[in-house]
Amino acid sequence: MSATETTRIRLEDDLKTYVDDSGAGFGDNGYRFQFGAYACTQIHVWADSWESGFEQAAEYLNEIAPGYFYEPDYTEAATDLGLSEAWERFTSGPTDCDREDERSGLKVMEHAEMDLMRTESGFLPSWECHGREATEAENLEALRASVEARIVGAMRPVVCSGDWTTYEDEFCEARTIPAEYFSSSPEYTEVETESGFCSRLSMPGYLDCTDWHGPFATEAEALRALLESYAD
Numbered sequence: 001m002s003a004t005e006t007t008r009i010r011l012e013d014d015l016k017t018y019v020d021d022s023g024a025g026f027g028d029n030g031y032r033f034q035f036g037a038y039a040c041t042q043i044h045v046w047a048d049s050w051e052s053g054f055e056q057a058a059e060y061l062n063e064i065a066p067g068y069f070y071e072p073d074y075t076e077a078a079t080d081l082g083l084s085e086a087w088e089r090f091t092s093g094p095t096d097c098d099r100e101d102e103r104s105g106l107k108v109m110e111h112a113e114m115d116l117m118r119t120e121s122g123f124l125p126s127w128e129c130h131g132r133e134a135t136e137a138e139n140l141e142a143l144r145a146s147v148e149a150r151i152v153g154a155m156r157p158v159v160c161s162g163d164w165t166t167y168e169d170e171f172c173e174a175r176t177i178p179a180e181y182f183s184s185s186p187e188y189t190e191v192e193t194e195s196g197f198c199s200r201l202s203m204p205g206y207l208d209c210t211d212w213h214g215p216f217a218t219e220a221e222a223l224r225a226l227l228e229s230y231a232d
Contacts, residue, residue, distance in 0.1 A: 017042040019142045019149075020060040030134035030142060033057040035068050037128055044134060044142040054131055058119035069122035077112035136220075143223040150231035155201040155208065159222045164198055164215040167191040176212045197222040201230060 020043055031053035035041045043060055047053030061068055078087035083104045089097040090105030097105070116123040134142070147157045163179035170187040179193050196215030199222035203209065213225040 016040055017044065018060070018064060019044045019145050020046075020056060029053075030139040031057070031131055032134045032138060033129070033131040035061055035065070035124070035128055039130060041065055041068070044138065050131060050133070054117075054129075055119055055121075057131070058121045058124060061124075062121040068124060068128065070116055070125055072109070072112035072116060072123055074108055074112045078108045081108060081111055083108055140220060140223075143220055143227075147223050147226050147231075150227060151201065152232050155203050155210070157199060157223070157226050158202045158209075159197055159199045159219055161195075161197045161219070163193055163195050164212070165191065165193045166215075176214060199223065199226050201226070 018041075029047065029049075031045050031047055031050060033043050033045070033054060035043070035057075041061065041064075043057045045053045045056045045060070047056055074087065074091075075084075078084045081104075086097075086101045086104035087108050089101045090108070113123065115126050117126050117129055151157060160178075164176050165179045165182040166174060166176045167182070167188045168190045169175055170185075174190075176198060182191075182193075184191070194215055196217055197219045198212040198214035198216070200212045201210045210230075213229065214222055216222045216225065
């Protein structure tokens with residue numbers, strides 16, 4: 001699985017909440033979109049704007065629940081407007097309609113699509129679509145879910161906050177460890193201690209683990225580091 005493929009991740013049991021984690025690098029903002037009369041399906045996406053996030057959420061919704069999409073009833077709209085004959089000529093092709101038919105056809109389409117939201121995946125009823133920028137807690141929830149889903153194997157993600165010491169060892173390799181475990185040595189150079197979040201993979205019940213990544217200013221950055229380094 002590449003870093004840009006979509007993983008279907010479900011967060012909760014009572015509310016159908018999914019994460020579309022196809023946003024490469026997760027560097028964009030998080031958005032949550034609710035679909036359905038009772039907002040029973042919720043999708044978290046990463047995008048650079050509300051509009052692109054909505055398109056992304058609609059594409060994902062089409063994969064997991066295509067029944068939310070509507071087909072505009074142009075025939076009914078033409079009947080409501082008294083333009084059935086003009087609509088028939090409009091849909092027959094350019095050779096059978098004049099400019100007046102074209103205007104009538106566009107009017108029918110506008111009427112039929114009036115309460116729908118057009119996306120590249122299809123039409124969605126506007127009264128069943130809601131979206132907003134995700135909270136910091138929701139972004140963290142989505143990132144944690146992505147890490148758990150994308151990092152396969154027995155080793156599991158660990159994120160810790162505190163003071164960290166970064167140094168170069170005798171082999172000129174950079175190391176980061178909790179500051180409380182650091183013992184100074186003449187062979188160590190570029191020693192620096194700072195606070196923040198670090199992350200790594202660890203085997204539950206065993207000593208096996210990866211090196212620490214970080215420190216980072218936020219837990220979200222620490223989680224993204226794991227995704228970039230170990231996600232399948």
